[in-house]
Amino acid sequence: MRAARSLSTRLVALGSAVAIATVGLAGTAGIVATAGPAGASTSLGSTTCNLTTGSQSIAASIDAAITPTPVNAGNDFNVTGLVLSSHLTSDKTTTVAAGQTLTITFTANMFATNATPASQVVTFSGLVTIPAPFPIGSTAPVVLNGSVGAFTASTSGATSTAVSIDPSGTLKAVLGAVVISGSCTGGAAVQVASAPIIPAAGFIRTVIPNAGVSGGGTTVKLVGKNFSGATAVDFNGVPATNVQVLSPTVITCTSPEGPNVPYGAGDTQDVVNITVTTAAGPSKVQPFDQFTYVDPTLGAIVSSVSPGSGQPTGGTPVTITGIGFDGFDASIGTGTSVSFGASVIPVCDGIVPEPCATVVDDNTITTIAPAGTGIVNVTVIGADQSTPSPTSPQDRFNYNPGYFLAASDGGVFSYGQFATGSFFGSAGNLTLNKPVVGMAVTPDGGGYWLVASDGGIFAYGDATFYGSAGNLTLNKPIVGMSVTPDGAGYMLVAADGGVFTYGDALFYGSTGAITLNKPVVGVAGTPNGAGYWLVASDGGIFAYGDAVFYGSTGGTTLNKPVVGMAADSDGTGYSLVAADGGVFSYGTAKFLGSTGGTTLNKPVVGIDGINGGYWLVASDGGIFSYGNAPFLGSTGAIILNKPIVDMASTGVVTTSAA
Numbered sequence: 001m002r003a004a005r006s007l008s009t010r011l012v013a014l015g016s017a018v019a020i021a022t023v024g025l026a027g028t029a030g031i032v033a034t035a036g037p038a039g040a041s042t043s044l045g046s047t048t049c050n051l052t053t054g055s056q057s058i059a060a061s062i063d064a065a066i067t068p069t070p071v072n073a074g075n076d077f078n079v080t081g082l083v084l085s086s087h088l089t090s091d092k093t094t095t096v097a098a099g100q101t102l103t104i105t106f107t108a109n110m111f112a113t114n115a116t117p118a119s120q121v122v123t124f125s126g127l128v129t130i131p132a133p134f135p136i137g138s139t140a141p142v143v144l145n146g147s148v149g150a151f152t153a154s155t156s157g158a159t160s161t162a163v164s165i166d167p168s169g170t171l172k173a174v175l176g177a178v179v180i181s182g183s184c185t186g187g188a189a190v191q192v193a194s195a196p197i198i199p200a201a202g203f204i205r206t207v208i209p210n211a212g213v214s215g216g217g218t219t220v221k222l223v224g225k226n227f228s229g230a231t232a233v234d235f236n237g238v239p240a241t242n243v244q245v246l247s248p249t250v251i252t253c254t255s256p257e258g259p260n261v262p263y264g265a266g267d268t269q270d271v272v273n274i275t276v277t278t279a280a281g282p283s284k285v286q287p288f289d290q291f292t293y294v295d296p297t298l299g300a301i302v303s304s305v306s307p308g309s310g311q312p313t314g315g316t317p318v319t320i321t322g323i324g325f326d327g328f329d330a331s332i333g334t335g336t337s338v339s340f341g342a343s344v345i346p347v348c349d350g351i352v353p354e355p356c357a358t359v360v361d362d363n364t365i366t367t368i369a370p371a372g373t374g375i376v377n378v379t380v381i382g383a384d385q386s387t388p389s390p391t392s393p394q395d396r397f398n399y400n401p402g403y404f405l406a407a408s409d410g411g412v413f414s415y416g417q418f419a420t421g422s423f424f425g426s427a428g429n430l431t432l433n434k435p436v437v438g439m440a441v442t443p444d445g446g447g448y449w450l451v452a453s454d455g456g457i458f459a460y461g462d463a464t465f466y467g468s469a470g471n472l473t474l475n476k477p478i479v480g481m482s483v484t485p486d487g488a489g490y491m492l493v494a495a496d497g498g499v500f501t502y503g504d505a506l507f508y509g510s511t512g513a514i515t516l517n518k519p520v521v522g523v524a525g526t527p528n529g530a531g532y533w534l535v536a537s538d539g540g541i542f543a544y545g546d547a548v549f550y551g552s553t554g555g556t557t558l559n560k561p562v563v564g565m566a567a568d569s570d571g572t573g574y575s576l577v578a579a580d581g582g583v584f585s586y587g588t589a590k591f592l593g594s595t596g597g598t599t600l601n602k603p604v605v606g607i608d609g610i611n612g613g614y615w616l617v618a619s620d621g622g623i624f625s626y627g628n629a630p631f632l633g634s635t636g637a638i639i640l641n642k643p644i645v646d647m648a649s650t651g652v653v654t655t656s657a658a
Helices: none
Strands: 006-014 017-026 032-034 041-043 047-051 057-060 063-067 076-089 101-112 119-129 139-147 151-153 160-175 178-184 190-198 203-208 211-213 219-225 232-235 241-247 250-254 269-278 290-294 301-306 317-323 337-340 343-346 358-361 364-368 375-381 396-398 402-407 412-416 436-441 447-452 457-461 478-483 489-494 499-503 520-525 531-536 541-545 562-567 573-578 583-587 604-610 613-618 623-627 644-649
Touching: 063 160, 076 119, 076 190, 101 139, 151 160, 203 269, 211 301, 219 269, 301 375, 317 375, 402 436, 436 478, 447 478, 489 520, 531 562, 573 604, 604 644, 613 644
Parallel strands: 006 076, 017 057, 063 190, 211 290, 436 644, 478 520, 520 562, 562 604
Antiparallel strands: 006 017, 032 041, 047 057, 047 178, 063 076, 076 139, 076 151, 101 119, 101 160, 119 139, 160 178, 160 190, 203 219, 219 250, 232 269, 241 250, 269 290, 301 317, 317 364, 337 343, 337 375, 358 364, 375 396, 402 412, 402 644, 436 447, 447 457, 478 489, 489 499, 520 531, 531 541, 562 573, 573 583, 604 613, 613 623
């Protein structure tokens, strides 16, 4: 309910201009704001605003509500109906301004408990056209409407949120060409609305793997959000077993038996939806939560393709792993076949000419990749001779190998055999809050993430946004990122070694509470995603989870500071690079060359590697390739808007270095 206020205004003609002499807001009737059906009603207070033209005051009261209510933890909510209303009453001078418009604005600070951001500036504004003529005894409404951005409810376990106004602010009244300002210095904050916070429903964003055998028993990882306190995981209503909540974003479980077991003839696959139940109820059913049951006696499942990329001309030896491959029937000469996108490769049977696919056993196929373009799914048809294996991010093969460079303004430059098909977008045309400092590419090379120094994340191509630190107050800026092996998560590292994990990236430790000799400059993850290394600018290494310490330059006097690191694909070694291009290799990582003795146009800012080689990138985008890492292009001869800050490769396939 909104109470009226009477606003007495004296208007004096000053030649052709009209001035406001005094503006007063009378009355003390209370206003009650209700935060929706489940919200609490709250009596509102008032504040005092003084105009610079005299001692006349405005007593302001605010009316508002929280939407939606209740508020789900971790979700945005808005303060709606943010209104201050009053009335303009007539007096003997009102007719002087008849037909003109009175405008009033009031600026204040809004605070939200148990929410982020903690505060925002809100401006109330309104106008009224004074009737011409203004009838004696009538009123004209003056309504001031406020506007504020969204808040995000706390996920810390808080049970309610409240929004209040700090009445300290500025007041401005405008009539015609005359502006009169004032200040508002009232006492305690005015509470405008409150609402309960309830746990948000779980949301499944990724299922890994997204297929399993019909008899159940597949270990499945669910990646999403709001998993804290999950009490059950169901596959089309059938409970999963061994449910473990590893973090608010990761659950592992074991799939139950499929819905149609035993299968009938030709009944190869069944698709079900997975739901996670929390205090907020079951998660909403949507396409991302689907899981396909496959009868392994008839159909197949592809779980990995190694290597995951190759030349467009074909010829790359590939090993495919999975289930249900041994479907060849020699008596009729038909059965298993392999497809790279639209290119079908028959199984080797002693009759089919090469190239063909060799079924090593029920879980392994070896073959030679045919020619192709783009990123394709590698599928296998089993004994049913008709239904290809379910597609997933784990079965993709990339015909566009190369690397990407990222500039501090979010510009992206792609290089490789089919570079024009590998550019998925950039932040180069955006106004960024903070500069981009790093990038990471998805496992199949079909997308990438950029990270800014405030922890903001920009996702392109098939890279999925799992969260960011953009809304957090950081002790130190973000300096780099690393993606998990399956591409369903990433970790950010700050200059103080603070680690922030998203998606299926798990936290194993950080140097956030340690006094460092030098700031952290980079991060690299282990092959199975169960650990990571941090590197500081003096080359000090900090290993967490299953990451093994192999050595560092922490006790060495360096010519230039270390700026980044790259880990070997098997996790048994890593290489560090300094700003002068000096390379330091540890464990099984091989030293293949450096620019340490070269005069560079610009300093080196990053390193990325493949089996048997690595690239160094300078801030002008110059590329230095060593070992089997091929040179595919650079921005070294281009005038850049902003310097290059990082690079990431899509996995160029080469033979291992000696």
